Amino acid sequence: MTPRMHLFILASGSKGNAAVVEGPTGSVLVDCGLSRRELHRRAELVSCDLSRVCAVLVTHEHSDHTSGLSVIAKHFDGPLYATQGTATARTHLERLPFTCVSHSCSLELGGMSIQAFPTSHDVSDPMCFRFEVREQGKVADAIAWATDTGYLTQPALQALRGCRVLGIEANHDPHMLATGPYPPFLKARVGGNSGHLSNVQAAEALPQLLTDETETVVGMHISEKNNLPELAAEALRQAVQDRAEVLLGSRAEPLVIW
Ligand SMILES: [Zn+2]
Ligand SMILES: [Zn+2]
Numbered sequence: 001m002t003p004r005m006h007l008f009i010l011a012s013g014s015k016g017n018a019a020v021v022e023g024p025t026g027s028v029l030v031d032c033g034l035s036r037r038e039l040h041r042r043a044e045l046v047s048c049d050l051s052r053v054c055a056v057l058v059t060h061e062h063s064d065h066t067s068g069l070s071v072i073a074k075h076f077d078g079p080l081y082a083t084q085g086t087a088t089a090r091t092h093l094e095r096l097p098f099t100c101v102s103h104s105c106s107l108e109l110g111g112m113s114i115q116a117f118p119t120s121h122d123v124s125d126p127m128c129f130r131f132e133v134r135e136q137g138k139v140a141d142a143i144a145w146a147t148d149t150g151y152l153t154q155p156a157l158q159a160l161r162g163c164r165v166l167g168i169e170a171n172h173d174p175h176m177l178a179t180g181p182y183p184p185f186l187k188a189r190v191g192g193n194s195g196h197l198s199n200v201q202a203a204e205a206l207p208q209l210l211t212d213e214t215e216t217v218v219g220m221h222i223s224e225k226n227n228l229p230e231l232a233a234e235a236l237r238q239a240v241q242d243r244a245e246v247l248l249g250s251r252a253e254p255l256v257i258w
Contacts, residue, residue, distance in 0.1 A: 005021055006258050010043060016034045026110030028056070039068060057114070060124070061093055103127035128149070130159040166214055171222065178191075199232050220249040
């Protein structure tokens with residue numbers, strides 16, 4: 001696939017999440033768990049032009065995905081999309097002028113066709129997205145990722161398949177989670193069906209998601225306490241072998257996939 005879109009993962013992890021997908025005629029910001037200042041600083045580092053952002057999509061209400069939204073919304077007059085569940089889940093979100101959509105909605109933004117799909121997380125009505133550019137009725141480019149999900153739902157598996165850029169959560173190493181500092185209830189939450197995907201789960205899912213179109217696999221939402229980047233990368237590399245490059249989204253610095 002010749003890239004028609006570019007992905008800027010400005011932050012990924014429990015300290016904050018924000019990503020920009022740049023399409024042919026505009027960009028979309030997915031989540032904003034960074035301050036406005038930090039968002040702009042990181043975007044500048046990777047030459048991501050935030051003035052092209054024509055819409056904001058919100059996956060779910062957790063603060064690592066929404067803490068910067070109120071301030072961003074003050075300086076932005078485009079639409080903010082979230083499910084009704086997300087839009088009404090927290091007081092600071094209730095005040096924002098959301099356009100409510102279903103977790104299976106289709107949107108056309110920035111020259112991209114966007115398909116939402118449901119995730120499984122301990123929040124109100126979460127979703128993630130697949131981005132496509134179509135030319136002459138065919139998919140010319142596709143990017144999708146899924147994070148904050150205890151398992152991959154059927155629609156998620158379908159959406160992640162056949163992407164040029166495929167992002168998948170590799171939140172924790174099961175052994176590190178089991179022996180780590182979290183209290184038992186939190187260990188159960190993170191490792192449960194409404195928590196986060198582990199390195200092992202991501203690696204197990206990958207063989208059925210990779211196709212000839214897949215060029216880049218990105219491990220995302222890597223836990224600071226229950227994982228190591230090396231472990232996540234190793235698990236993904238073993239699953240991917242030489243079929244695609246493996247990169248990691250980071251909480252500390254932005255990552256661009258051109
Ligand atoms: Zn999160
Ligand atoms: Zn979350």
